[in-house]
Amino acid sequence: MIAIVVENLTKTFNGFTAVDRVSFTITRGEIFGLLGPNGAGKTTTISMLSTLLRPTSGSARVNGFEIVKHEDDVRKSIGIVFQDQSLDEELTAYENMDFHGRLYRIPRAVRQQKIVDLLQLVELNDKRDNLVKTFSGGMRRRLEIARGLLHEPKVLFLDEPTLGLDPQTRNHLWAYIEQLNKEKGVTIILTTHYMDEADRLCDRVAIIDKGKIIALDTPERLKDELGGDVITVKASEPDKLSAQLKALSWVNQAESHDGQVTVTVQNAERHVAELARLAATHGIEIESISIRNPTLEDVFLYYTGRTMREEEASSKDQMRMMHRLHRR
Amino acid sequence: MDIVYTIWLRSMKRYVRSKSRIIGSLGMPLFFLLVLGYGLNSVVRIPGSAGQGYTGFIVPGIVAMSVLFTSVFSGIQIIWDKQFGFLKETLVAPVSRLEIMLGQTLGGATTACIQGSIILVLSLFMGLSITSMLGLLIAAAFMVLIGLSFTALGIAIASKMEDMHGFQLIMNFVIFPIFGLSGALFPIDSLPSWLRSLTLLDPLTYGVEGVRYGLTGTTQVHPLAGFVVMTGFTLFMLVAGAALFRKVTG
Incomplete structure (x- = not known):
């Protein structure tokens, strides 16, 4: 069973190629990682797959639906946790969930039950009536993951799920993600620039650099190849x-x-x-x-001749530029 | 419809919780009302006004002002949603952009009309007397039209803006001129003819005169003509706002 097929997906912003003819296939039930430095094209890829951005060329199907032709079917069948927070801080945890449930047209009775279940899963049910602005970074992340699952998506996108979180919270979140994948059978596609995260969580990892996939395999085999x-x-x-x-x-x-x-x-x-x-x-x-x-960091070094850290420093300015263009 | 309601409901929840914003945005209209109303009441004679004095003349203008500013602010709020990332949550949901835009517009118009009504109620203590129920309904209808059209204008502007940097520019060169030229504070009939034709190009003029007709019975624009112009302007802004909002990428 195939969850996502990507064929020659390309996105250019004013002459800058952010994603360059990327192709891969993700099977149902997999945890698939896009690993690469900032500005490598991970978020752009995810944005295209979640229909937020239109590809310049190439095609992709998510849960059998073309991302360009059947936007709404794709949207109904996926959940997404963005890199930047996307909660309404002036609303409570419950209200954020409720808003989401209404947007996805989940009937009231089902909605109320599912919200409580999911808030329990991420251990936030006792804080359900607190405003989100009083929440810590880790709590917000957990709430966003719970929200992304409310409409029972078959595929969950996680864009840098543990960015900026402390080690303990990261471990906690990793455990949730694994649990979701095993117990609910949700296919998970995550982007990260943390080697340990990709190594620990992912069944398969695509290493992406400058918009291209330079290696794709299980973390073990990628390391063995060195x-x-x-x-x-x-x-x-x-x-x-x-x-x-x-x-x-x-x-x-x-x-x-x-x-x-x-x-x-x-x-x-x-x-x-x-x-x-x-x-x-x-x-x-x-x-x-x-x-x-060897670690996945060595794999990246092997294929690109650079470490991810070097890459990050130099790509930051480029990212900012891209961001500006993109917003326009 | 449930989606429009959902977005509207969120606006209401946020509005009710932001006590400081409710009070803050009442500040300026109240200031205008007190200073201009009491300060100029004895020195300014409005030709043709039926004995309500200058205070009676500007109350409708200040009510309209309060609706105008609140609605533009509510529309521009979308930029905050963009910056705090919340907009993405709505954009990636399986709902149409039109539903999101309409929900946002209705939410903004509702809060704007509540703010305007608060000013209206406070004006009762300054000597405004409401004579007919029908008049009040007419005034309310014009407040709704001002609220809808200018929230939509705010959304249109916000769709084109990246961040709040341009906000001051918009306030100074778009919103204040719209307010200043509208005849909210002076009778447009006593203006030189070139300036008068300029005020007649300002859609808010028709809104203000409509509210004034409803509340005081006097107006310088035929109320029916005002209603037609305001309705047309509202429809135009809704279409323009929806079209621009469609292109927003979050």
């Missing part, structure tokens, strides 16, 4: 060291960034001594060496 272990070396001349390492047969990949070199190799333990010797013969001073299992 081949073995990751050695991080802090050294005096990282560029020189990575150039030297790239020439060696046992090195899968070496990238220098942030004053260090990240090297992917098989059986790292056996090669550490050799690596240190190589550095010494070229007069490169080594400050520290660490060996660890």
